Amino acid sequence: MDTTVADTLIGTTIDGRYRITGRVARGGMATVYRATDERLERTVALKIIHPSQATNVHFVDRFTDEAKTIARLTHPNVVAVYDQGRHQGLPYLVMEFVQGRTLRDLLSQRTRLTPVEALAILEQMLAAIAAAHRAGLVHRDVKPENVLVAEAPSGGSADLVDAVVKVADFGLARAIEASTVDDSGQLMATVAYVAPELVQTGQADARTDVYSAGVVLFEMLTGRVPYDGAEPVEVAWQHVDNDVPPPSRIVPGLPTVLDRLVARATRRDPAARPTDAGGLLTEVQAAREGLGVTHAETAIMRPVPGVPRPADATAIVPAVPAADATALVPQIPAGTYQASHRPSWARLPEQGGRTAPHRRTAPPAAGLAGFFADRRRVVLTSLIAVMAVVVLGSAWWVTSGRYTEAPTLLTMTEAQAIALADKEGFTVLAGDGVYSAEVPEGSVVSQTPGAGEEIVKGDAITVNLSLGPEMHAVPDLEGQELEFAKAALADLKLKVKQGAGVYSDVAPAGVVVSTNPKAGTKLKPGATVTLVVSKGKPPIDIPDVVGKNINEARQLLNEKGLKAVEESVESDRPRDEVVSQTPKAGTGAEKNTEVKLQISLGPPLLTLPDFNNQPCPQAQQTLQGMGLQVQINIDPNATVRGQNPPANTQVEPGSLVQLTCFL
Template identity: 75%
Template structure:
């Protein structure tokens, strides 16, 4: 089936600029397309995230932030990132398009590479990874699928020694890592290359990339990875439990130097590996220069007298090389120009081939007049040359094994600034491994450990890897309100805290099984092992409270009794009629349990009016006084012809309390 026909993005123009012309590859997290940047007129690679990942906010934010960081990483062996954006809600990256194949494709075609080719590819890989380590980035997913082998600068030669190697997906593995965990919480990384510390603790630093690069070298030399199995978890734990076997066990005849190089890079203890890719690159270049231009695999066996030549019989080209003794390039006819390091990978101190010593011709005149002079002269020259070679070997061995090393300073316990000053004074650089390490004894931002350790041998001027203390390990109680129980438990236990549920409570707003509250409160700092108690919702209560406001209290009581609820009354002053329900708690429509108490605010009626004493007051004045209090006044004037007649009787009497609007009578004569 033609997959390009079914892919709806083919022919689409992204952001009005990138026109997709074909699909290159599809992975578990994203698909890579070939596209044309119509603004600049160049071919680019466009990597767009799958829709299934777009809903993971953490993944998307991490992907975008780290893409910006990688875009600032400029190196000829790093696949450049040009742009990033979103298309229909899906994040994408625009990267350099490399015309060539992945290292995985090459291994599938050829199964394995020669030692010269493997070291040449590894050097460029490590150069790229070292640039990332200097910028504080860790790749986390070094494998053949992320190594691109472009056409050689000489024009597509099949010789991989001259090919240009580029490493892709720097740092993006951290974003992917958050989305590659199965339901049991196990890391589902590329297990064939995963470092032991990632399996055991889920933590990675520059030494993790060193381990993966060592596995890639092993695969290039042997055509297979050291561990295999049907279960990814089983394969991952083999990295923890076993040492990587020497490549020569699978491919007899490989020099010991290559076995030792693989062993150094793949030590199970990270502190025993090279501290970063730059350190490993130095060792790889030293091994390659020490082995010189000799074919590191095999050479044709010379014909033995009395034995027919067999062109298929091969023996090692040179005696087995001890990894502890590096020798200079072999002079004379043993040097093979085809294995010379290409210009872009040549060490700064590496020069051209040493000039060969000149011998006198066979027929030259003897200055001393003796026929044996030339034979003696050649013998002296040969002995001198051998002596020089021996001195160079001894000097090189001393320099590689002892001369260039010194003791690492003690930086553990020093504050960050003091550690940097001490390292600088001793002539070392520093690299901070991320993340730090919690410590109950070492103050925050002080050095809790270093690699190499105090007093260990280290190359002069090398970089020391430091881990800073995060202080005592405490974690704030996370806000899990509104999360389901399983998600809340995962969030709490991820911080090393214990999870506990208590009997739930009814809620009209929080669905059943969802967190209502925590104890201690959100933000409270706890030590690992402390308990967070979670209250879950039981959902809406079974009985709905009726609306009782405005009813007479007797009617309200009757409704509550029929619903299986209990009335709790409290009276309040009000202008409303007495015994009328003014308010209720909980409000109407709320869900409650059976026999729940419903509080009713009941009116006591309007406040009472105190009747004043109007006796002996003029009749008209008394009438106005009582009306002013809101009473209905009835006047009985027995002497209507006397407007100033006084009040001689009043009802209600003085100081009586009556409701507003009540009637009052006064008698005047």
């Protein structure tokens, strides 16, 4: 899809429902847009194929199958598909919008990750791919571009251990039993991550994805892929001919367990690898435990630092902003009960040996009937009494016995609220934070149940902590298209002002070059952000004048409407030759732009010695050693009787000196 079509789609509404607000990414076969589902009022990602692909029946079928494929994978680490349709003859998918960035973007920024971060991301990747393997599907194209790293539930964008990871683009996956090469005969994988068997035979199974995941782990740990080459086919065959090197060879000091993990996943023989992503996941979890790292799942329910975790299973759930499209934190039941929470009459009997029954002696035969009648009365009376106690006890427990008043936690800090609740036998759950200008940040704004309301003893109290006054950080919009930048600021309740455009040799026309205030600055809702947008490359190409005489250089620059600013410098280059220029040749410039030129003063001058009355051959040898040219007049074997230029004259290197020699 070309830029013109992409710009046309922005602002349009697809199928009367999906309003496109900006472009997120453009691939070789499709473009992904950010859109608003106006029916459900949520942000979604809309993926629509390029018109050039619409005539390819096989590709359209494969694109259509993508929705069916992902729909079969219901997993928190798989990008979900919501809808499917056609717009102006082009198939599209409506998918979950993940607020974050790709692992490729992350690696471009960070170069490489710590072992803890790399294993945390890999663990969630493998969980998603293992779900596909259980469904009989092979991804075939596992790479950083297809791994999305969402913002951490804890709100710390830099905390990758807490981040939610999602695997995308299962559209190229095939059923395991039908795995083969693409219809065009080309590999359906990126050569940097391709498994050897896919290169040799084109056959792929679950172990193919295991190999690619191992290469991704290698790249996360080292900041580079194992193999490089001038041609893709050269890189592909290196996977066949060589073993992936241990990461510690590139980054000394990495734990040996990581070398073993990469080696296990990237064996050239598929039979030597884990059988599927689930098998590798087990080994990754063992490696994380070996490094003393908790599993990624613990990020979902994490105790507050510095506060002891309660003895029961209920924990504090980190707050997730309501606008976050990737909030995957599950709801925890309002109360988590243990056997000890039940009243005594509802508990199971204690285990253990029974006491031997007391032996009774038989009553006299004459009183046998009376004995049994009395015993029946006693038993019936006891049963009625027990039933009455149970009924009354149950009624008391259900109506009031199990209830107490909720403590007041308002305005307390999170640590204070947890301490008080724990003291009174309650558990605290953290709800979504709320903005508040009255309550200090991190303190309790509201609680459920409210202070003094009835609550089951030992139940959980949900608190909403203050996020402080509502402030939003200006996002990093450099390099984004103008419409996308406007939509992003509107989502943060910030106003937009378009400043004067500027020329740029790097940013295409219509792309944001900078913002004022800068990215990261926190603003109140309603504040204005000025967008500086690129007007494209400047209209004048600066000519190359290096090596030319200053007079010629001046003329060329004047013809282009540019100004020459000259500076003389010492140089071995000939006098008046342009040594360097700023800006460089080919750079765009506006009219009357100054071009700084460094002009050579020429090489240092040489002072001629006095050769009169010296042997002519000796004088000739001295002059040639000084880098000068020599012309001998009359007799070259005689004595110097005259020289031109005369002695003590300063000349440039390479100048001609004439010697007149005779007896």
